[in-house]
Amino acid sequence: MNHAIQQVNESTEQQQIRQDGAAGKMELLKRYGEGIAALASGLIIAIAYMLENASHPWAIALYVAAFAIGGFVKAKEGLSTLILERDLDVNLLMIVAAIGAASIGYWTEGAVLIFIFSLSGALETYTMDRSSRDISSLMDQKPESGILIKDGVETIVPIEALKEGDIVLVKPGERIPSDGVVTEGASAVNQASITGESVPVDKTMGDSVYAGTLNGEGVLFIEVTQESESTLFAKIIRLVQEAQSEKPASQKFMERFERLYARAIILISLLLIFVPPLLLHYEWEQAFYKAMVFLVVASPCALVASIMPAMLSAISNGARKGILFKGGAHLENLAGVKAIAFDKTGTLTQGRPVVTDIMPLPGYEESEVLRIAASMESLSGHPLAKAIVLAAREREISYHRPTDFTALTGWGIQAKVDGEQWKVGKPALLSEQNRTESLTTMIERLEREGKTVSILMNEQGAVGVFALRDQVRPEAKLAIARLKRIGMEIAMLTGDQERTARAIGQELGIDHVYAGLLPEDKVEKVKELKQRYGKIAMVGDGVNDAPALATASVGIAMGAAGSDAALETADLVLMNDDTGRIADAIVLGKRSRTIIKQNIAFALSVILLLIAANFIEGIALPLGVVGHEGSTILVILNGLRLLRQREIF
Template identity: 60%
Template sequence: MKQKDWIRSLKRHGEGIAAVVCGVFTFAAWIIQHNAYTWSFILYILAYCVGGYMKTKEGILTLINERELDVNLLMLLAAVGAASIGYWFEGAILIFIFALSGALESYTMMRSYRDIASLMDLKPETARLYKDGTEKQVKIEELRVGDKIIVKPGERIPADGVIREGTSSINQSSITGESLPVEKNVEDTVYAGTLNGEGSLVIEVTSESESSLFSKIIRLVQEAQSEMPPSQRFIERFEGIYAKVVVGITLLLMLIPYYVLGWSWSEALYRAMVFLVVASPCALVASIMPAMLSAISNSARKGVLFKGGAHLENLAGVRAVAFDKTGTLTIGRPQVTDVIPLQEYSKEELLWIVGSIESLSEHPIGRAVTEKAEEAGRPLHRPQRMQAVTGFGVVAEFEGQRWKIGKEAFVEDDEDITHLTGIVNRLEGEGKTVIFAQNESGLAGLLAVQDTLRPEAKETVAWLKNLGITVVMLTGDKRAAAEAIAAEAGVDEVYAELLPQQKVERIKALRERYGKVAMIGDGVNDAPALATASVGIAMGNAGSDVALDTADLVLMNDDLKKIPMAIRLGKKAGRVIKQNIAFSLSIIILLILSNFAQSLTLPLGVIGHEGSTILVILNGLRLLRG
């Protein structure tokens, strides 16, 4: 192992190593204390110093910087007090178990941070810039929008961009949580930090280093690590007050029994030291953050990134979830849903003709028809001539015939189409946009397009409703389209034709009715509502920069099914924290009562107190699983 790696490993596992060494010194001293008192005394001193160094340092810094007593100093006082009345072994055992529980808590924190922040190790440092026919290694900070970079097989993609040449499979698990590589072709989007497969790619950069999705994730990680949930803030405030009370009672227990009850000084001091040990709130302090960070770590591995524990707490209490429609409940782009031929054409033939004509169009509806036609596998033909009529449709020469494709008003001047009113009204009533296709013989058929529901949306809504959560849709789209999608998804309430400010007002109204409300969106117009909601959830892939920055939670793979999972995880974390708090308080009360009954020895007090601390940490670690 290289020296730098050895030093890094020592720093990472320092607390655990110190705890083990402390334990070895303690038990070695206990074994030889009757035969080699001087060596036993030296080993006890070493055990105190090695095992207590880190916690003593933390306690002194807290006392100096924040002028607060904490559990670290309480444990130090208890150990020194035990040694002062001759209980060296008991004091050393206290130091050992306290160091061991501290090492375990540090491991929990590091494991949680590592799972969330492992992405930071994936950040590429350099890129292969392709300019004027030559390649040049540059730092990723030097890349600019529009630059072209080359990514070879097995390399990490250094910047967000669009593939201009080449095809490959990309492992996006570090960004989106997808378990399998995704096939990427020309014009597909790729993300910094993802792993290129077997193909070489030429990529045009679309975001500079600091604006890439990867960099945004790193910022989210840093926020998640630094933000403390309200429950933990309360516990830490409580700890400072509680520690002072414990020290005060300890002093009284040292003096009152000696001067008033006639106890010996040794007995009074012993009972005071036992009280100091068992009354310290170590387990209570460790009840929340290990569990919270474990839950955040678990969700991050599944592509759900919380910006802090407070949002996990809030999500657990959500009683209503509001969805944006376009790009959130729906895919965000139109798709062909109906093909109705009216002449001798079959559905396939009509779709092939219209798709061929629209292959030269840049309009989203035209592209949707072309994509649908391409799915059949029959090569499309280009029209001989095509002219776009802005706001209406296109006129084209195709296979020797003149075609008009577009809105109803575009073709109705040429023929009477009142006989189709029923079909058109039905399609439009379903929230669909109707396209008319006309050739020289008359109306050849109708096509309908619609922004379709995400495949997982219906299942997600059902799961949320099973959790007792009301599901609402907030959209700026027309009511007919909104109600059609809402009915298909199973949404409880629909609010359509809303401006961004009206979405905010609706969120406020929902909070008054239900309490905590989550809002899920992807666009700039959703950002005010995301900020107003108890928990704002942004779509990571489809989401705008503003939505990502405003949200409290990001779905990195745009998978709506992760929302019920996150809510259930938040509820489970809440249950684990309540279990920890109830258990730790019960143990403290039981040990204090046992001490007052004079039936508790210092070693049993140490084991009971520090054992409960280890148990609550291990209980929190369960949230790292599955």
């Protein structure tokens, strides 16, 4: 019995290996098949050309084989457009031109046309495939299962079965199965698939981790915070799918133009076949040949290939830097942006206050003031309270739980520490008789610096002053400087108070600061900026930023820290929350616009030059083929330049 089971298992394994091998071969064929067919077509043409007589049956048979092998993919695409959409495209024009040339004895010229056309098509397919692989390679990194810890028992379950609150074990070298928080253990996690960071990030208890990222040498126990379909990884995959399917306005226009242009070329070619022999006494063969040359040189292959390869190359380049465009249209819009509006909290700042100043009044030490304040605040969940407690921990100052704790709603708290009654909160808690001139001056100075002030006091009066402020992100100042260097106007929109906003704006070098804004006010400010500057971008991370992101010409969301609403609304996502990458994205948009303009100008020039040469002097079909298809290959190669990594500063 065991032997039979073993045989069944071995048979299943062998079958799986065969299936994997077949799938791998199909993938290779799909990726390189068009290029292999083009090269095989070229080899067959070379063999046929070496035969002394081009009309020899063997030579003709080889040319027919070259036509079939090299032209199959394009003929299929052209016929599909004709049958399903009842329209013409450039693929059908080229096939008709090649068959037309062969029908009057120009087998070599027709076959060469097929070869070069299929080669340029293979190159374009490679561009699309390369860009697609660069953007969506992270899909291959999607974890399939995780180790669930329940009642002390380890069970391997599909990621779809993981629920919020579950505890999973991640061993060294394994992928993290779901977004979560580390509850036990320490390790370095490679987050490149999510944030683009090349250096692994140390993770310990309390740190957030993301599905699809790779654990290092340590063991981690993680509490699941998002189910599989809601993880950041799943969101990225959805964004990738949108980016691959959405076309920019210029490409949509080009496709409409291609259909109309193809009809016009067919009509003019028919006129060139019939009108000269009937009215100008041309020979039929001569007229037909000139019409075939016209059909080749006037076809818009290079024009059609001017946009999408360049766009996808740029999107691919951005993805490798942690800049995820949701489609080429947004890259196109970004190229025209003149101003950028930033949300403050969580975008330019870290989104959590920290203690910047501790000022004990005469008779008290800094450590004592901080110990008493941290003891009181240890029972509060307010962000300012958490900042004071964190400051005590960082200085290794021990504190203990207070007694008789009471919240003074809107003002602060009061409690007993070591049997003595204390209060901590807003300066307004101080009575007028306890406000000395030096204390008032100190509070006013700190508030002018954009800091929030908390006072620690006992029954006799104030004993210490705490100043807190949301800290500027380390990369924010450099990001603003880089944007100004490329000519961007910078504005900051925040719901924070005017004084704090001005202080942050001054520190970062932002000229236009708008404070005290509700979400609807941010939308109005974005509209005003659009009227003043034209296209503008809005950068944000919170739910309250989503309306403004949608209103802007380009909405930019912080990917790692951003809310679901911001991620869904935005057109561009910064996967590593690095605002410095915004300048890279804008420069990438401008580079892609420049290259597309170069491509279109070059393609049009070649088409017009070849058409003029055909009518004025008459050009040989091989020369027309080389000129036309050569220009197509050149514009694709020009677009491929955007795949190169290039730092702007």
